[in-house]
Amino acid sequence: MNAHEMFEAILLAGIVASCWIGVFxxxxxxxxxxxxxxxxxxxxxxxxxxxxxxxxxxxxxxxAWMTLFICLVLLSINSVVTYxxxxxxxxxEKGYWRLLASTDGAExxxxxxxx
Amino acid sequence: xxxxxxxxxxISLTLVPCAFMCLRGSSERRLVGFEMTSxxxxxxxxxxxxxxxxxxxxxxxLAVAIFTYxxxxxxxxxxxxxx
Numbered sequence: 001m002n003a004h005e006m007f008e009a010i011l012l013a014g015i016v017a018s019c020w021i022g023v024f025x026x027x028x029x030x031x032x033x034x035x036x037x038x039x040x041x042x043x044x045x046x047x048x049x050x051x052x053x054x055x056x057x058x059x060x061x062x063x064a065w066m067t068l069f070i071c072l073v074l075l076s077i078n079s080v081v082t083y084x085x086x087x088x089x090x091x092x093e094k095g096y097w098r099l100l101a102s103t104d105g106a107e108x109x110x111x112x113x114x115x
Numbered sequence: 116x117x118x119x120x121x122x123x124x125x126i127s128l129t130l131v132p133c134a135f136m137c138l139r140g141s142s143e144r145r146l147v148g149f150e151m152t153s154x155x156x157x158x159x160x161x162x163x164x165x166x167x168x169x170x171x172x173x174x175x176x177l178a179v180a181i182f183t184y185x186x187x188x189x190x191x192x193x194x195x196x197x198x
Contacts, residue, residue: 032143
């Protein structure tokens, strides 16, 4: 195994490790909102390592640039989906709620639907 | 078996705990399991594409990434009040 393949193996091991750590963290967390945080590990760390590994393996190929695009899609959509999911959990828990104008934007409070 | 296919085995084994999470527990936990599954599936498809040397198949990974995340978004939105 030469240095090129060794570097590729390290990157692939990092990808697999990030996936396993993310899955174990997700399983360990009791609260779904806490479990949601572990999505970011494979989405950011794993996909970035995957892009580097594909560029190392294939060079500047169409597959490598497509993998970079997939990585950007994962990074951008994952944050949106995570926010929307956490918001859905909060709404489901509290009922209808909105941000009070008097607060500094950090605190949401439950609010009656008809008021 | 090359390095990429070995990595595919490692990634695909993570789908087992995800399936466990999707099939048990509250609706919220199932949704988190589904989103993790879609993410891991995208990474797995990219690794399979490179492992088998079929580079045009990377379009499938892109389609899966876009459509499964959109599905998760719609599911989360409907979960707020309806599920």
